[in-house]
Amino acid sequence: MISILGSANTLGLFFFGSMSASMSHEIKNALAIINEHAGLLDDLVRLSEKGKPLSTDRLKSLSANIGRQVQRADNIVGRLNRFAHSARQPVITTDTKEIFEFTAALVDRLASMNSVTITVGMDVEVPMQVRPFVLENLLWVCLKTMFSMISGPHSIEFKAKKKDSDVAIIIQFDEGVPVEMIGVHAAQEGQPLLIALRAVMSPDVQNNSITLTMPRKFEE
Amino acid sequence: MKILLVDDDQDFIDVLSDRMIIREIDVTSVTSAKEAFGLVEKFSYDAIILDLQMPEIDGLQALERLKAINPDLPVILLTGHATVAKGVEAMKLGAIDVIEKPVDIRVLTEKLKKINTQKKSWWATKLHSTLGLKVL
CATH class of the missing domain: 1.10.287 (Helix Hairpins)
Known part of the structure; x- marks a missing residue:
């Protein structure tokens, strides 16, 4: 541990x-x-x-x-x-949309340098208990891995939905992005973060997306 | 003196261009390396001032391509945070200098004047040696 x-x-x-x-x-x-x-x-x-x-x-x-x-x-x-x-914030209850918007703002320049546009596509609130810094870090690992594997303009959409007692965070890519490769490398590099968040990362090649499934309620 | 200024920040190139025009430098500015390649293929410039960090094609990649189009083109790189490694890499690729932002306009214009003087002297030597002409 x-x-x-x-x-x-x-x-x-x-x-x-x-x-x-x-x-x-x-x-x-x-x-x-x-x-x-x-x-x-x-x-x-x-x-x-x-x-x-x-x-x-x-x-x-x-x-x-x-x-x-x-x-x-x-x-x-x-x-x-x-x-x-x-960075020193404990586990809090927050809306996933807020984390997505802040992550998108944080990485905006780096995404733009790599010709990637990030949007947040959510109409309803999906609250969850999480250490925001750790989730932002995991999203960054996925983005950074993507940046290293693409050339030319691409777009990403962050979405989230409730799934029983979990939340499913979906990173939706456009066409031409090597989703499986990104999933394999990001899961490898981000393993300690996945464990800390009790999350599972699943690439979906058919839908050009990566889903991060993690509990909505964080129990120590 | 004809200069091509390449930086993805429109606000920056607007104001730096104004300052260069006041100093009687003929400046053309573009916000991407792609636009710069097109211009360098068509027109002649005395020097290029190129931002190191730009989207799509960064400064070092752009420098390599510009040197492939015109190996004699003097290129000065601009950077927000100069690192020794980047500076060495830029020099290896043929940059004549790396200047850190914020730019000191006196330093920049001095460097451009030096390029101009060297260029004139190069042409004078070439004309003298090949045609026996003396440039006044």
């Missing part, structure tokens, strides 16, 4: 590192744009000192752009902060 927890913690550390690196990169991009705007303002002031008129419309537009980039960076910092707190 100790080695399984140890492996889950190691996977968690890798997950935390990957997400933090990605989000800090996004923040740096926003800061780079703010830096260029500050530089451009400085350029325009120097030109105005040499007699070129300074357009107020241009200044308004630059100011609005800076505001947008600050908002962008602030959103990323908010996400990073929520993610950092989730």
